[in-house]
Amino acid sequence: MPDRDRGGHFYSGLQHRPIAGCTTPSLSHNAGSSAAASAGIAQTEKSMFQFLFDVLIRSVDLALIAVALSAVYSLIKFPNVALVQYAVVGAFVAMSLHAAGLPLLVAGFASALFVGLLAVVFNILIFERLLKSDSAIALIGSLALSMILSAVFLLAYGPTAYRFKLQVSPAMRILGARITDHQVTTLVLTTVALGLFALILFRTSLGREMRATATNGVLAAATGIDTRRVTNIVVFLSGMLAALGGITLAMRGSVSIDLGTNMMLPVFAAAILGGLGNALGAVVGAIVIAAAETVITNTNIGPFIGEDFYFLPASYAPVASFAILVVFLLFRPRGLFTSEVNRV
Amino acid sequence: MIEATNIRAGYGDGADILTGISLTANRREIVTILGPNGCGKSTLLKTIAGYVRPRAGTITFDGTDVASVPIHEKVRHHKVGYVPQTDNVFGTLSVSENIMLGARLLGRQEKEKRFDALMRQYPALASKKNRKASALSGGERQILSLSRALMAGPEILLLDEPSAGLSPLMMHEVFDAIAVIRDTENLCILMVEQNAFEALGIADRAYVLSLGQVALTASARDLLDDPAMRKLYLGAEIEPAA
Numbered sequence: 091m092p093d094r095d096r097g098g099h100f101y102s103g104l105q106h107r108p109i110a111g112c113t114t115p116s117l118s119h120n121a122g123s124s125a126a127a128s129a130g131i132a133q134t135e136k137s138m139f140q141f142l143f144d145v146l147i148r149s150v151d152l153a154l155i156a157v158a159l160s161a162v163y164s165l166i167k168f169p170n171v172a173l174v175q176y177a178v179v180g181a182f183v184a185m186s187l188h189a190a191g192l193p194l195l196v197a198g199f200a201s202a203l204f205v206g207l208l209a210v211v212f213n214i215l216i217f218e219r220l221l222k223s224d225s226a227i228a229l230i231g232s233l234a235l236s237m238i239l240s241a242v243f244l245l246a247y248g249p250t251a252y253r254f255k256l257q258v259s260p261a262m263r264i265l266g267a268r269i270t271d272h273q274v275t276t277l278v279l280t281t282v283a284l285g286l287f288a289l290i291l292f293r294t295s296l297g298r299e300m301r302a303t304a305t306n307g308v309l310a311a312a313t314g315i316d317t318r319r320v321t322n323i324v325v326f327l328s329g330m331l332a333a334l335g336g337i338t339l340a341m342r343g344s345v346s347i348d349l350g351t352n353m354m355l356p357v358f359a360a361a362i363l364g365g366l367g368n369a370l371g372a373v374v375g376a377i378v379i380a381a382a383e384t385v386i387t388n389t390n391i392g393p394f395i396g397e398d399f400y401f402l403p404a405s406y407a408p409v410a411s412f413a414i415l416v417v418f419l420l421f422r423p424r425g426l427f428t429s430e431v432n433r434v
Numbered sequence: 435m436i437e438a439t440n441i442r443a444g445y446g447d448g449a450d451i452l453t454g455i456s457l458t459a460n461r462r463e464i465v466t467i468l469g470p471n472g473c474g475k476s477t478l479l480k481t482i483a484g485y486v487r488p489r490a491g492t493i494t495f496d497g498t499d500v501a502s503v504p505i506h507e508k509v510r511h512h513k514v515g516y517v518p519q520t521d522n523v524f525g526t527l528s529v530s531e532n533i534m535l536g537a538r539l540l541g542r543q544e545k546e547k548r549f550d551a552l553m554r555q556y557p558a559l560a561s562k563k564n565r566k567a568s569a570l571s572g573g574e575r576q577i578l579s580l581s582r583a584l585m586a587g588p589e590i591l592l593l594d595e596p597s598a599g600l601s602p603l604m605m606h607e608v609f610d611a612i613a614v615i616r617d618t619e620n621l622c623i624l625m626v627e628q629n630a631f632e633a634l635g636i637a638d639r640a641y642v643l644s645l646g647q648v649a650l651t652a653s654a655r656d657l658l659d660d661p662a663m664r665k666l667y668l669g670a671e672i673e674p675a676a
Contacts, residue, residue, distance in 0.1 A: 314538065
């Protein structure tokens with residue numbers, strides 16, 4: 091079994107925010123001499139790099155699952171809530187395989203394959219049938235599946251959080267920002283996964299079929315495309331992306347049955363912001379949500395409430411997602427990229 | 435080439451829209467299906483294409499039963515090209531990507547050869563091959579849709595109202611292109627059309643439908659030349675083509 095987490099509530103990517111949070115107020119206290127001013131500016135630059143890095147890491151937390159959600163939506167026209175739980179399945183399976191002795195990379199890849207296939211099985215057994223009725227019915231079905239998966243996790247793993255058995259090395263300092271090797275691994279894995287997905291989408295005939303099916307399924311069939319096969323390939327790839335998202339999250343923190351529920355709101359906000367159905371738009375949505383969350387939890391609001399320093403706890407981060415989600419649903423429901431041309 | 439016998443078809447649990455239709459269409463022939471709105475023209479084409487499964491009757495292509503074969507398999511295995519009435523291009527894809535979608539089963543050299551031939555045939559598309567298809571005019575979209583269907587080298591071409599939404603000038607261009615395709619590609623073309631006068635101008639034979647049945651079948655020339663038939667089935671004192 092994987093290690094149980096002793097560290098309390100999981101919220102990866104936000105762990106070191108109090109360190110990064112000492113921003114501009116320190117300048118005013120150190121303005122006495124030019125040396126002190128230079129030190130203050132250097133400190134501000136460090137904080138800025140740390141802030142940017144925090145945003146980047148939080149973006150990749152959200153991006154893989156948001157891209158998966160958006161890609162599936164582009165074809166089957168309903169937001170599959172269960173996708174966030176696929177991320178949890180991916181994390182638990184990879185953790186179990188790793189604990190059983192498989193190297194992390196092999197365990198992660200095997201887990202992503204397993205979740206991809208599981209997503210296809212669920213699509214064929216459940217969602218294809220529900221979609222014959224209505225997309226709203228399919229949405230409710232995906233919520234039900236999500237709850238069932240949560241219950242299965244609870245039975246199998248209990249309510250505690252688990253961690254990968256990974257060696258912890260000291261954080262590096264790059265441009266003043268504190269960066270761990272697991273964060274670097276996450277960045278590399280996410281970049282490679284999204285790069286491969288974009289390569290398939292825009293540089294292969296399969297990608298052309300995927301985009302054609304997403305644009306007009308009826309016409310795609312009239313062009314000889316087996317739209318059911320293409321849809322299941324996208325569901326498979328989305329399952330793999332979501333699993334990878336869960337694994338990278340767990341690598342830097344822990345995984346518990348709450349992970350899916352915690353990720354649901356920011357992931358949906360990112361996907362909607364990018365324009366549901368626009369897979370790569372979801373990456374931009376993820377960056378915006380990550381920046382908003384990081385600003386909320388890294389900004390010193392002390393001066394506004396009569397304190398020197400006061401930072402909102404990390405648990406307030408979802409407020410940013412919620413606020414952005416509501417604003418966009420009200421004023422720009424098709425997301426940042428409203429042009430039909432940009433949709434894939 | 436195409437032989438449909440006693441076709442009955444409809445949508446979902448609804449009543450039959452086609453109530454026993456039979457038709458034939460041969461190679462190097464344009465057969466047009468005419469009739470008033472709601473007579474079942476498009477349903478007949480969709481049934482032959484494979485979007486709608488017939489409740490009764492047989493459909494064969496060169497003697498092979500294809501009544502229950504879905505559209506994507508007809509395109510892949512039975513050399514069928516289908517051009518829908520509306521939404522007939524992939525707006526998010528470029529013009530060349532749209533055309534290449536029709537060539538998925540061809541080898542690389544054959545793809546390039548056909549693509550180049552189509553670009554020479556339709557220079558208006560060639561000059562816009564890297565633009566998104568959503569930026570094309572209605573007539574250009576129709577030509578693009580035809581080109582995509584032709585890329586696969588079909589033997590049967592099913593056209594659903596190719597003149598829908600086009601200006602008179604563009605309509606002539608599209609009909610001229612269809613006639614050229616029949617003559618040069620040796621195809622069997624089955625075309626549903628509202629614009630009876632223009633369709634009969636390029637067609638070899640016509641079926642006139644009424645209430646889900648074939649009310650009349652005749653050569654296009656006969657239909658155009660007979661004032662009584664024109665008035666009865668085409669609903670106007672139209673003048674035959676010069």
